[in-house]
Amino acid sequence: MSIVRKAAITGWPVAHSRSPMVHGYWLKKYGLEGEYGRQAVDPDLAEKFYSDFSGSGLVGCNVTVPHKEIAAAACDELDDAAAAMGAANTLWLDGTGKLCGANTDGIGFLGNLDQLAPGWDSDAGTAIVLGAGGAARAIVWSLLSRNFKSVHIFNRTVSKAIALKEEFGTRTIAHPWDKLVDYLGQADLLVNTTSLGMTGKAALELDLSDLPKSALVTDIVYVPLKTDLLQQAEARGNRTVDGLGMLLHQAVPGFERWFGIRPEVDENLRSLILSDLEQDG
Structure with missing residues (x-):
């Protein structure tokens, strides 16, 4: 037996x-x-x-x-x-x-994008990561493993973004949240790793006007499946990937x-x- x-x-x-x-x-x-x-x-x-x-x-x-x-x-x-x-x-x-x-977590993040947005990292240029918690750490690590040239980390408590930058070295750059508008126009990838926009949490409240239409937008939140960030990005013609696949692939x-x-x-x-x-x- x-x-x-x-x-x-x-x-x-x-x-x-x-x-x-x-x-x-x-x-x-x-x-x-x-x-x-x-x-x-x-x-x-x-x-x-x-x-x-x-x-x-x-x-x-x-x-x-x-x-x-x-x-x-x-x-x-x-x-x-x-x-x-x-x-x-x-x-x-x-x-x-x-x-x-x-x-x-990083494998889950990459697997989700590989499945739902094939070729998303073919031009691994500039990534913008919102948040500096545990999920952000895994995602920054995974983006660097795919050879992104620069990963910009934005966080309301900038010291946490700086701590991540110090962990991962010269291809990562830390910024206070209010500087996001200055960098959005450079993004090839925009990732929300915060809980903002999740059901029961505060809204993310992000103006995507300067985001290139070619940028991919993804959110690790999956309740709701289509967050305000993803709805706004989709409405202006950006490719989007929801966060459910990260849970499954990890x-x-x-x-x-x-x-x-x-x-x-x-x-x-x-x-x-x-x-x-x-x-x-």
Whole structure:
């Protein structure tokens, strides 16, 4: 009798995570005898949980807030992205019992654009990134990996943008938020990594008048699926990509590690998650 491989989303809280729906869809699609559940990890117990991960009964897990840094610190090996960011969102035990960690947020961001806007990075010139949090860090890293010539980071607290710039070096430039109007005209890519525009949050309130029509606009927010930023960009003729695919593509590497098959982000999966989002809305 074969042992059922089990993985889970871990964090605090995890009740509303859609990861079990994503991985459950793939397990069913590929006919695999695996399980993917939810495991709430109390912040006071997080360090012990990840340090003793081999005793959890899981072959691996996803990690959500606020445990990504603690999880990375507990790993024996990290991929380049997780090492650069000091944060891991995907863990697995290798054949020797070592705990390995990856940060797949950047992979998810790139995979989404590759799928929905093929050739988007063929002229990797100037990117403008709004925000300087954890998601921005992953996205800046991923843009530099695709050889963008310059990545301009705009944040209301400029010290956070400066800290990111210092991490990533000369191709990144930090700016205060109010300087955005001076640089929008140079953009080949505009990315919103903030929560502005999300349902229940303040609006982004951005004037795109100076943005070149050739620029691609994307938003990591996916509730609502089509944010005001994307609606405004679409109305003026810019290509746009919504944020849902980033959630789906970042899940691919973990599933492959735990269950041995590289899954596809297909239209049926996207429709399943969209339907669930609409029910919540």
